[in-house]
């Protein structure tokens with residue numbers, strides 16, 4: 546390695562050199578291994594914005610056309626604001642790039658490239674385009690999914706999760722709006738802004754991250770360590786939502802979320818969950834006593850195998866909760882009605898084709914990227930030196946440190 550590993554805190558050395566990255570744990574520069582260099586980023590002006598398809602906490606997503614290849618893609622503008630370095634790790638956008646770059650599975654949304662606008666903060670993820678997300682689909686469907694469609698969706702979700710978990714990636718924000726569906730019936734897990742590698746970082750993870758309705762009891766009771774079981778609880782909530790066509794546990798606060806869980810599954814106890822009394826919040830709450838598991842009442846039409854699967858996903862003790870691989874072996878997927886083939890999933894009307902609010906649908910995406918105040922304050926990239934992803938990450942980290 547040719548890097549001199551100079552300490553970042555040396556004031557004469559605070560500029561990242563080409564091909565280097567600041568390791569923010571050691572605060573030293575290190576050379577980027579060639580396998581991790583993604584190539585030069587294109588400008589976002591190579592894309593023509595068609596319409597906005599979604600907006601989440603961390604970014605706006607557009608349907609766009611690659612003017613070079615003519616391909617339709619999803620362009621997610623990464624929102625770069627105050628949350629950099631929050632809980633000791635760079636912003637969600639950087640996490641998302643880092644993790645998605647490593648993922649290659651048909652049930653995980655594919656990151657094609659990262660493109661840049663006129664400023665350092667203007668960064669876009671170019672992803673394969675998916676015509677639907679399950680949240681807007683559920684909101685707009687006249688009749689619920691059939692059970693065989695639900696099974697088809699669940700199997701794909703579980704395959705995607707099996708891949709992620711076997712690669713030590715925890716998604717941490719599974720919910721219907723983060724599950725995309727192509728017109729070919731292929732489900733893709735998206736939005737890796739909160740994803741983490743299992744066991745990383747060393748310090749405890751923030752417990753309040755997973756969206757409330759999908760948040761598992763261990764996080765509600767303040768567990769600091771998160772495992773892949775977090776995603777499996779969310780999978781149980783998604784299974785319930787797909788079957789009943791409405792959110793299963795729509796709590797309005799952490800307390801009401803805990804109450805809804807207890808109403809459905811009974812009160813947790815040390816006998817079924819030995820670590821429970823040790824959790825920080827377990828000592829603060831006096832829990833309502835509810836001795837019954839009401840899953841069978843909530844899902845009267847679900848087969849015994851379906852109920853077994855749901856119960857396995859809803860184990861209070863995260864160590865006993867079903868793993869994705871185990872769920873895929875469930876009898877539920879082998880009994881009638883059998884899961885439909887993804888190719889036979891119906892094509893649903895496209896509900897998200899909202900016209901861009903500016904009314905300038907065919908404007909190049911670059912236009913919108915230059916209107917943010919952050920963009921206006923920033924130095925444009927020099928012509929002839931398009932950054933690499935590593936340059937971008939390094940610049941962002943440096944900027945925030947200096948700020």
Ligand SMILES: Nc1ncnc2c1ncn2[C@@H]1O[C@H](COP(=O)(O)OP(=O)(O)OP(=O)(O)O)[C@@H](O)[C@H]1O
Nearest residue numbers: 599601602603604606619672673674675678722736
């Ligand atoms: N690849 C894609 N193809 C089509 N639509 C997409 C794609 N990625 C995201 N979307 C749409 O944009 C919405 C928001 O995207 P995403 O969840 O990645 O953003 P976010 O800011 O991280 O959201 P959240 O608030 O859930 O954290 C999704 O619900 C979906 O409707």
